[in-house]
Amino acid sequence: MRTASFLAFALVAATGCMTDAESPDGADEDGLSAGKADGTELSECEKQAIVDYLNEGLSRSALEEAGVHRRAATNLTKHRDGADGTFGTDDDDLFDTAEEVDGVPYVGPSAFAALHAATASRCEVVGDIYEAARDVNKALIVFPEGTQAPTDYDYPDGGDFDLNGTEFWQKWSGGHNPTYSFDEGTDAGRLCMQASAIRFETIMKDPPAELVRLAAETNWDGSFYNWNDDYSGPNAYGDGSSARLWAWQTYLIKWISQTKRDGSCYLPTRDLLIRAATSCLATGASNGGEIQGCRS
Secondary structure: OHHHHHHHHHHHHHHOOOOHHHOOOOOOOOOHHHOOOOOOOOOHHHHHHHHHHHOOOOOHHHHHHOOOOHHHHHHHHHHHHOOOOOOOOOOOOOOOOHHHHHOOOOOOHHHHHHHHHHHHHHHOOOOOOOOHHHOOOOOEEOOOOOOOOOOOOOOOOOOOOEEEEEEEEEOOOOOOOOEOOHHHOOHHHHHHHHHHHHHHHHHHOOOOHHHHHHHHHOOOOOEEEEEEEEOOOOOOOOOOOOOEEEEEEOOEEEEEEEEOOOOOEEOOOHHHHHHHHHHHHHHHHHOOOOOOOOEO
16 A cells, blocks of 8 residues: 555656645636636736736746646646647647636636736836826827726816716617716726816816806806716727717706727817807806706
């Protein structure tokens, strides 16, 4: 029995084989949907960073040093290096997507958390990601590559004017039309909506005279509502084309941004707000202070 046990141990040591109990991930366990240590989903940048990292040719031992458990590191390199077991040869099978990585046996939450930790810095954004949103004359803004969407909405300080709520209209089959939950927005939609709030706050530090007159001379009390048309989902109906302002009711003007298919974002500009306020002043003058329906 002692001889048989020794031979079995020697075989395991020589082949690098492991039992299921020795792997923190199951053979078919999904790791992609919980790719970060906190269980949140990976961004597209983070997924691509993992693919690129693995395709750089790191050895099994290098992956283990980065925190990937041995069974996952072994299977990942075997998949990538092909039948000859050597990276950089004709039979290599490089990873194309993070989903392909997830399909490797025993690559689950633990392995993905380690891969994310090893590559997270590749998607870090340096500087103010909302810098373009603070330019009140820029109609279309583009976020830096790798920008992470906010998970919580930060309400703006508009001084004498208020921007309330969040309202997404998702322009694809199965999209929310609408949803008032910030959590249900897409990554691109949440980025655009937060940028729109920052644009509002920036403009209201020095509100246009026309807007001040509108609050003083009509029945409108200075309230806006944050609305985003989101075209970033699958097979969207059309694409974003411009921001809009619309007095849904006399007491509430919709502050409408648009998220394009490519994730760029149309925001209301200071000039658009001046034109809307001018239009609404004319509507109010003709309707006893009621401004419902005016727009720009």
